[in-house]
Amino acid sequence: MHVLRLALLIVSVLVGVGLLVVYFSATRPVEEQPVPAPVEERQASAEEIAAARREIETALVEAPEYAEVTSRLSTQFPAEYETFLAEASRRSAVAGTAASVDMLVFEAARTLRASRGILAAKAGVAALDRVFELQRDMLRALALEDPRLCVDFLYGGAGDGFFRFSAQHRALVARFALAGLDAISDGQAARIDRETPTRDDLRALEDGLLAKGLQGDEIEAVLDAKTSDPPIEDERLCRAGRIYLDVLSSLPEPARMRLYGLAVELMARS
Numbered sequence: 001m002h003v004l005r006l007a008l009l010i011v012s013v014l015v016g017v018g019l020l021v022v023y024f025s026a027t028r029p030v031e032e033q034p035v036p037a038p039v040e041e042r043q044a045s046a047e048e049i050a051a052a053r054r055e056i057e058t059a060l061v062e063a064p065e066y067a068e069v070t071s072r073l074s075t076q077f078p079a080e081y082e083t084f085l086a087e088a089s090r091r092s093a094v095a096g097t098a099a100s101v102d103m104l105v106f107e108a109a110r111t112l113r114a115s116r117g118i119l120a121a122k123a124g125v126a127a128l129d130r131v132f133e134l135q136r137d138m139l140r141a142l143a144l145e146d147p148r149l150c151v152d153f154l155y156g157g158a159g160d161g162f163f164r165f166s167a168q169h170r171a172l173v174a175r176f177a178l179a180g181l182d183a184i185s186d187g188q189a190a191r192i193d194r195e196t197p198t199r200d201d202l203r204a205l206e207d208g209l210l211a212k213g214l215q216g217d218e219i220e221a222v223l224d225a226k227t228s229d230p231p232i233e234d235e236r237l238c239r240a241g242r243i244y245l246d247v248l249s250s251l252p253e254p255a256r257m258r259l260y261g262l263a264v265e266l267m268a269r270s
Contacts (some may be wrong), residue, residue, distance in 0.1 A: 003018035020202045034110055044093035051107040055098050063101045065170035068248075069177045070105070076185065077112055084111040102173070102179035109177055112184070117268030119178065119187035121194070121261045125253060127179075134176040136245045141169055143238050150238035183264070194261035201255040208247035 044052075060070045072082045088107055092098045099107070120131070140149040142165060149161050166173045209219050218240040221232055232240075248259065 023130070027109070033130035040096055044090060045140060048093040049089050052092035053085060054097065056085065056088055056092060056104060059098060059101045062131065063105075063170065065174050066101065066105050066177075068107070069174050071113065072178070072181050074107055074180070077116065077199070080112045080115055081108065084108040088113075100163055100167065102170070104162045105173070105177065106163070106166075111180075113268060116184050116188075118265055119268075120183035121265035121266075122190055122192045123183040123186035123270065124186050124190050124192065125184040125257060128208075128248075128257060128264070130179045131176075131183050132245065132249060132260060134172075134179045136242070136249065137172060137236075138176055139242050139245060141172055143242065147238045150241065154238065154241040192261075194258055197258040197262055201251070201258055204251055204255060205247060205259070208250065209244060211228050212243045212247060214243060 025208055059257075060066065073084075084107055087102060089173055090101065120128070139150060139153060142153050145165055146161065150161065152159065206219065206223065209222070214222075217232060218236065222240050222244040246254065251259070
């Protein structure tokens, strides 16, 4: 088992909401589709962009579940928040319609991750544990909603179905986003340097999965992102992902923190 492959899988489950992260590098193979010819993007006027910005700011203000998220982003990370607003306003003006507030919060968090996400890897134990605890809560909620969404989240997907889920579970999504913001802030203060996970760390994780009854193809799916033939059913793969996060959270603190730290660092660099 390779440390990098494992860490990339850990990274993929962070996305979910993609609010902090979200969003990540491991994805399920998809059938290759023809690439459409590029379409020249129209240019929006300054007036259109300003109007789009006002619409976006109003939408964010009128979503009370996300109030603390947007307040923290704008006050603690004003440069990144301004970058997000400028780009979101431009895209909205060009498209002639604003994105949903759930997608906007996702985009705001992704902008922050790109510039400061690596600091979360240096956060303390409580802050990192909280991020992964919220990942587990997200996966459980998605499993109840739709196993397909659960699997997409596990492998880094965040499509229309996920944003519809977000709109119905904003309180949960907001808690996940705030956990990510807390980890970045905590890491900026703590600056903890962690070692790379050891072979013993990885062996303990795999042994834990076996002890929970996962089969070989399920373990390969969650640790190495391998697909089987025929593919594992969504319900079974979603369950395997949930067990994977449970086992990861049960590891002794030193091993758990090494795995979490590497995962978040790779997420920030992806």
